[in-house]
Amino acid sequence: MDNRCFRPFSHYTCSLMNQTSTTAEHARTAMTTRRGDIQYWSRTIIPTTREAPSDAEVPSHVLLSRAGFIRKLAAGMYDLMPMSWRVLEKIMRIVREELNAIGSSELLLPALHPMEIYEATGRAEAYGNDLFRLTDRHNRECALGPTHEEVITEMMKGSVTSYKQLPVTLYQIQTKFRDEPRPRAGLLRGREFIMKDAYSFHLTVEGKGGLNETYDDMYQAYSNIFRRCGLDFTPVEAEAGPIGGSASHEFMVNADTGEDKVLRCPETGYAANVEKCEIGERAWSFDRGTSAGLEKVHTPNMPGIEGVAEHLGATAKTMLKTIVFETKDGDGYVLAVVRGDHEVNEGKVRDVVGHPIAMADEKKAKAEGFAIGYVSPRAINGKNATLVIDPDAAQGLIDWATGSDEMDHHVKHFNWQREMGDVLNDSSRVKVADIRNAEAGDPSPRAKGVALVEQRGIEVGHIFKLGAKYSSAMDFSVLDREQKRQTVIMGCYGIGVTRTMAACVEMSHDDAGIIWPVAVAPYHVLIVLMKPDNDEHVRIATELASSLADAGVDVLIDDRIERPGVKFKDADLIGIPARITIGDKALEAGGVEFKLRSDEGKGDVVPHADVVSHVLAMFEN
Secondary structure: OOOOOOOOOOOOOOOOOOOOOOHHHHHHHHHHOOOOOEEEHHHOOOOOOOOOOOOOOOHHHHHHHHOOOEEEEEOOEEEEOHHHHHHHHHHHHHHHHHHHHOOOEEOOOOOEEEOHHHHHHOHHHHHHHHOEEEEOOOOOEEEEOOOOHHHHHHHHHOOOOEHHHOOEEEEEEEEEEOOOOOOEOHHHEOOEEEEEEEEEEEOOOOOOOOHHHHHHHHHHHHHHHHHHOOOOEEEEEOOOHHHOOOOEEEEEEEOOOOOEEEEEOOOOOOEEEOOOOOOOOOOOEOOOOOOOOOEEEEOOOOOHHHHHHHHHOOOHHHEEEEEEEEEOOOOOEEEEEEEOOOOEOHHHHHHHHOOOEEEOOHHHHHHOOOOOOOOOHHHHOOOOEEEEEOOOOOEOOOOEEEEOOOOOEEEEEEOHHHHHHHHHHOOOOEEEOOOEOOOOOOEOOOOOOOEOEEEEEEEEEEEEEEEOHHHHHOOOEEEOOOOOEEEOEEEEEEEEHHHHHHHHHHHOEEOOEEOOOHHHOOOOEEEEEOOOOOHHHHHHHHHHHHHHHHOOOOEEEEOOOOOHHHHHHHHHHHOOOEEEEEOHHHHHOOEEEEEEOOOOOOOEEEEHHHHHHHHHHHHHO
C-alpha cells in the first residue's frame, strides 16, 4: 500500500515538502485527527442484487450497479447512492487537500452558461452536438457546462486588473454535462458526471509564478492524488483536443478493460496516448521502384481499403492513402500520405506544416479538382498544396497501389520517382515526417532499438498549458509592471471524480465483487452480526464499532436479519477492506473472526481487545 493510501480524512497540509513521510506516520495521523463514522446497514440504502444491468459491459458498471452504489435513471444518468457518495466524498477530500497544499483556492461557478461565451471562443462549433443546448423563456440560447474555461475567464476579466493579483489558481468540484451520443460503461462515459476543474492565470510561462511552475506543481499534485487513492496509474503525453493549448498530460489508470490505448517505452518509461505518441526514427528512400507500367483499374463502390486492395491484388500495407486537409485560413491544402493500414494523425500533420489545419470540406475540395476518396500524391501538381509523407509510405522499393485522381478508379504499380518527378526534391512543398498514429512494435522515440509496447488505460485526469487561447479570444489582459496591457496566460487541470471511482473498481475487483482501496473505501471495516437479535452479539458489535471509530476507522454494521450466506456474498460484493464477523464459533474461541476482503478463504480469530490494533496494523502494512 502506498504511503498516502490511508489518509482519507486527515488534515493533510503538505504536498511536495513531505513526500518522505512514512506509512506509519500517515496512518497514525489519520487515526488521531477524527472520529470515524458508524452506520447500520438497516438504516441506509444498499440495494444489492445478483443480476447485472442488461446494458452493462465493463466491470465497474456491473459491480457498482450490483453492489447498490449506483442506479440508472436514464441513459448516461445515474443516482449516486449513499455508498458511492461516501467514496466520492473521500476522493474529493483528497483532491482538495492536495490542491490547497499548492496554493489553489476553491470556488463554485454556474452550471448554466449563456451560449455567446462559447461563440466568442469558437467552442460552440468545436463541441458540436456534445454540448447540451437549451433555450430559456426569453428565447436566449444557453448551454450546460462541459467545462468552465470561458466562464472563469469572464469572471477573472471582471475581477483582476493588475499583474500584482497574479499568479492565481482557482478550482471547483461540480457536475458537468456532455450530450454523449451513445452513453455506455456506466460512470465512465455518461451524460452527467462530477469533475474537478482548475484554472491558473499568469503573466509569464517561465520563471517564478509562471505557467510552467504551476503546471509542474499540478503534475505532482495529481500524482499525489491518484497515489493516495490507491490507484495504479501512468502519466502520459497527450493531445489537448477541444480544450486547446500546447503541452498536455493525461493520467491513466492501468486497467485491462480501459478504453484508451497507451503506448510506452519499456526502457525509458516514456508514455503517450495514440494521438500524441511519437515514433522513433525510420529509414526511408524514394530510390528505385517498380518497373511495371502504371495501370488504371476500375474500382466502383468498393467497401473500404481492404476491398480495394483485394480487387487490385494488393494488400493494405502496399497501398498509399492520401488524406486532404485545408489550412484554417483557407489559403491552401495539405496532402497527408500514409500506408493503407495506418491512420493519419491530424495533430502531427499540423505540427509538420506549422499552422492550423482541418479536414478539407468535400464539396469545396472537389471543386478544386481533388477526387476525394481517390486522391493520389500526384494531386499536388498544379495546386497550392503541401505534400507530407510518412516514412513508412516513403519507400521506393514497394510496388504501390493508390488512387488515380479520378472517381471510381485506382492505379497499380505506382513508382514514387517516376510518377512524382522533380517535385520530390522541392523541400518547400514535399516533406517526409512522422504523421501517423503510433502502434505497438513501432520504434521507441527515446531508446534506439527498443519497440513501443501497448497497455490499456482509463483517463482520470488531464492537465493542459492553455496559453492565451481563451484570454485572447475574450480580451482578458492586465497592466504589467510597465503599465502596459498584457494578455494573461492560462493553464487548465481536470479530474473526473466519478470516473476515478469507477476506475478504482476497474483496477481492483474479482469475481465476487469490488475490492476498494483503503483510502477511498466507503467504510474501512464491516462488522457482520450472525445473530442480530442476540443482545450479547449486539453489545460486542457496538463496543468494537465505538473503539474503531475512536481510532478514526469508519464502520458499517450489518445488522440485517438475513442468512449468513447472503451476508457474506454481499460483504464481498460491496468490497469493504476488512470484515469482522461476530458469531458463536469465534466467541467461543475467545474473539471475533477477522478477514481482509483481498484474502481468500476464512479469516482468523482475533481477541476483542486486539481488534483495533489489528485493524491499524493492517492499514500500516
